[in-house]
Amino acid sequence: MSLEQFKDRNVMQNYTYIPVDKPPVKPLEKFKQVVKRTFKGELFVGLWVVFREMVKFNIHTVQYPKEKLPISPRYRAVHKLYRLLESGYERCIGCGLCEKICIANCIRMDTRYDENQRKEVTEYTINLGRCIFCGYCAEVCPELAIVHGPRYENASEQRAHFVLKDDMLTPLDFLKEGKQDEFPGFGAVSPNADERIKKTPLAY
Known part of the structure; x- marks a missing residue:
């Protein structure tokens, strides 16, 4: 085939005309x-x-916000930061895996060593305005410190409200009253987790 065949625009085709x-x-x-x-x-x-x-x-019709539709237990909404049930400290050990795996680059973390030479997190922010709620941070967390909770109402008039850590961290009052919910979604404890746990000398 030559190139001239493609340059020729006067190609006869069999058109079907629709009567109008x-x-x-x-x-x-x-x-x-x-x-x-x-x-x-x-x-x-x-x-x-x-x-x-x-x-x-x-x-x-659902009369929102008085009535809300049930959501899936694996629904990935606003994050929750958990505490240890025994001591009340934050579960986060400051390993930084969630910050490294975040594909939206919305997690920021600063750490330091306290007087007991235990690594603690001094600043932990998640920019919910950039977060795509993929769930990678909850999957990679070795301490199950961060999970996705059921709160999906994160609208705000200011961008500064999207990076508050206190809204995500479980309050101490809730921990004392046993109100720290364990969600069966991403990053949650599996049903047979107690059987699979092995005692180590570094338990705290």
């Missing part, structure tokens, strides 16, 4: 065309479906 009626000119013809196109069987079928649903009075 001539547009109406007289007012009576226009009126007949409007009536013909309007009152078809599909119109009455649609009206019957709407009327049938109205008679049932089966209202599906």
Whole structure:
């Protein structure tokens, strides 16, 4: 095949022409065309479906925020930072794996050593404005310190509200009262976790 065949734009093809009626000119013809196109069987079928649903009075409207639809236990919403049940310290050991694996680059962490030479996190922020809620941070956490909670209402008027750590960390009052929820989603404890735990000399 030569290049000249592709340059030739005068290619004969077998077109199928669809017959189109001539547009109406007289007012009576226009009126007949409007009536013909309007009152078809599909119109009455649609009206019957709407009327049938109205008679049932089966209202599906959810009165938000008083009523909320149930969400899946594996739903990845705003993060939660957990504490240790025994001591109340934060579970986070400052390994930085969540910061390294974050593909949206929205996690920031600063650490230091306290008086007991234990590594603690001094600053931990998640920019929820950039977070894509992929769940990698919860999957990679070795201490199950960060999980995805069920709170999905994170709208705000200021960007500074998207990076507050105190909103994600479990309060001490909740921990004392046993209200720290364990979500069965990403990063949560598996049902047989107690059987798989091995005692180590570094337990704290």
